Amino acid sequence: MIDVKNLEKNFGKNNEIHVLKGITETIHKGEKVVIIGPSGSGKSTFLRCLNLLEVPTKGQIFFEGEEITNPKCNINAVRQRIGMVFQHFNLFPHLTIMQNITLAPVKLKRMTKEEADKKAMALLERIGLPEKANAYPQQLSGGQKQRIAIVRALCMNPDVMLFDEPTSALDPEMVGEVLDVMKDLAKAGMTMAVVTHEMGFAKEVADRVLFMDEGIIAEQGTPDQIFNNPQNKRTQSFLSKVL
Amino acid sequence: MTWFNAWLERLYQTFIVADRYSVLIDGFKNTLIITFGAFLIGLFIGTVVAMIKVFADGNPKLKILDVLCNIYITVIRGTPVVVQLLIFFFIIFVSAKNGIPVAILTFGINSGAYLAETIRSGIMAIDKGQTEAGRSLGLSRMQTMTQIILPQAIKNILPAIGNEAIALLKETSVAGYVAVVDLTKAGNQIKNTTYDNINPILLIALVYLALVMIMSWLLGILERRLRKSDRR
Ligand SMILES: Nc1ncnc2c1ncn2[C@@H]1O[C@H](COP(=O)(O)OP(=O)(O)O)[C@@H](O)[C@H]1O
Numbered sequence: 001m002i003d004v005k006n007l008e009k010n011f012g013k014n015n016e017i018h019v020l021k022g023i024t025e026t027i028h029k030g031e032k033v034v035i036i037g038p039s040g041s042g043k044s045t046f047l048r049c050l051n052l053l054e055v056p057t058k059g060q061i062f063f064e065g066e067e068i069t070n071p072k073c074n075i076n077a078v079r080q081r082i083g084m085v086f087q088h089f090n091l092f093p094h095l096t097i098m099q100n101i102t103l104a105p106v107k108l109k110r111m112t113k114e115e116a117d118k119k120a121m122a123l124l125e126r127i128g129l130p131e132k133a134n135a136y137p138q139q140l141s142g143g144q145k146q147r148i149a150i151v152r153a154l155c156m157n158p159d160v161m162l163f164d165e166p167t168s169a170l171d172p173e174m175v176g177e178v179l180d181v182m183k184d185l186a187k188a189g190m191t192m193a194v195v196t197h198e199m200g201f202a203k204e205v206a207d208r209v210l211f212m213d214e215g216i217i218a219e220q221g222t223p224d225q226i227f228n229n230p231q232n233k234r235t236q237s238f239l240s241k242v243l
Numbered sequence: 244m245t246w247f248n249a250w251l252e253r254l255y256q257t258f259i260v261a262d263r264y265s266v267l268i269d270g271f272k273n274t275l276i277i278t279f280g281a282f283l284i285g286l287f288i289g290t291v292v293a294m295i296k297v298f299a300d301g302n303p304k305l306k307i308l309d310v311l312c313n314i315y316i317t318v319i320r321g322t323p324v325v326v327q328l329l330i331f332f333f334i335i336f337v338s339a340k341n342g343i344p345v346a347i348l349t350f351g352i353n354s355g356a357y358l359a360e361t362i363r364s365g366i367m368a369i370d371k372g373q374t375e376a377g378r379s380l381g382l383s384r385m386q387t388m389t390q391i392i393l394p395q396a397i398k399n400i401l402p403a404i405g406n407e408a409i410a411l412l413k414e415t416s417v418a419g420y421v422a423v424v425d426l427t428k429a430g431n432q433i434k435n436t437t438y439d440n441i442n443p444i445l446l447i448a449l450v451y452l453a454l455v456m457i458m459s460w461l462l463g464i465l466e467r468r469l470r471k472s473d474r475r
Pocket residue numbers: 011012017019037038039040041042043044045046
């Protein structure tokens with residue numbers, strides 16, 4: 001579904017900050033990939049390259065066979081099929097929950113207003129927040145905001161969902177409700193790439209765990225391999241700190 | 244109370260005789276028309292210029308437009324509005340008979356340069372995450388700007404926009420330099436025909452003051468409403 005070839009990313013005026021140093025990776029349809037690693041290792045940058053929120057410096061990314069790193073690619077059309085959830089939710093504060101969810105599908109003519117409203121309501125029922133349809137983001141708790149952010153991305157019927165530390169900005173008691181929504185999504189067969197520090201979630205949901213360190217994927221494997229029998233010294237030392 | 248009666252008589256001579264107050268009413272209307280029209284034009288130009296400047300950041304294709312916008316802002320902010328008025332009326336629109344459309348255009352172009360900077364800073368103050376959320380959903384740059392960023396930016400800078408409208412109202416008082424009879428010019432004309440050097444000038448000062456106070460009051464109501472919607 002997503003093919004990444006020799007991805008490199010540099011930041012800075014003269015590209016002096018080398019953040020991603022050659023990543024080759026494939027994410028298959030229906031697969032749940034969890035990305036772990038120390039802060040600053042390039043996890044967010046990697047994820048954000050997948051929908052071109054960051055433009056790669058070198059390498060290619062293919063989405064369903066289409067090269068999205070080709071300048072001729074219509075990236076807006078591709079992004080409609082890639083949902084993204086951010087650490088800080090990024091709900092639109094001037095819009096109601098309903099408007100937050102339906103803005104993109106309606107403006108992008110994926111659905112009529114009625115269809116979008118109906119779909120949004122069904123999704124809100126699914127996460128148990130139908131009564132918040134006409135509320136504004138400021139009135140919600142962090143956990144509720146993040147669940148709405150997930151629903152907002154889902155309303156576009158994406159083929160894959162990217163999560164960048166979706167629970168890191170939450171109070172501890174709200175982490176569970178967000179992870180539950182993500183687990184449901186995983187069970188429903190969604191293709192997912194998740195950057196997280198929630199190792200329990202990784203063990204339970206991941207088909208594959210990628211350990212990133214200093215801009216490369218230093219080690220990868222099943223949750224069992226990574227958590228119970230890590231080969232790389234860096235992985236071992238990272239896990240000893242977080243587990 | 245003889246001085247009071249004398250003053251009333253003076254007012255009567257100055258404003259009522261020969262229906263001279265009608266000049267003031269026309270001038271008042273023209274001031275409102277020029278201010279309102281110029282404000283709309285300024286808001287439009289300011290928004291477009293602000294958007295170009297924001298989009299040009301990191302997009303070399305818009306470099307030329309960005310340079311043109313910078314020249315526009317520098318020239319407009321670097322010359323007095325009266326001079327701009329003279330240029331528009333006597334150099335660019337030489338054959339214009341009616342000064343009002345020229346005045347609306349001039350003040351609009353002038354106000355646009357100031358509003359552009361205000362609006363641009365309003366746009367820049369919106370969290371980058373808002374743009375990223377919009378773009379990640381597949382919305383274009385333009386859709387993200389008009390649907391997500393601008394509504395929030397305008398709301399935040401409403402006080403500054405209101406102040407620009409108030410400044411604009413007062414600035415239109417130089418419209419009389421070209422063939423426009425605005426409120427100030429009307430007062431001046433009455434002063435010249437009646438040799439009453441005091442009352443016409445004090446009257447128009449009071450009218451400007453009242454207008455500004457009304458605008459501030461309306462702005463206050465608007466701001467309080469918006470703030471309430473934040474607390475909802
Ligand atoms: N826009 C940027 N400009 C400059 N440096 C950046 C930018 N974004 C990320 N970086 C740098 O890239 C490195 C990796 O960042 P990031 O991908 O956010 O790491 P992670 O998500 O693993 O914590 C960090 O050192 C960070 O400072």
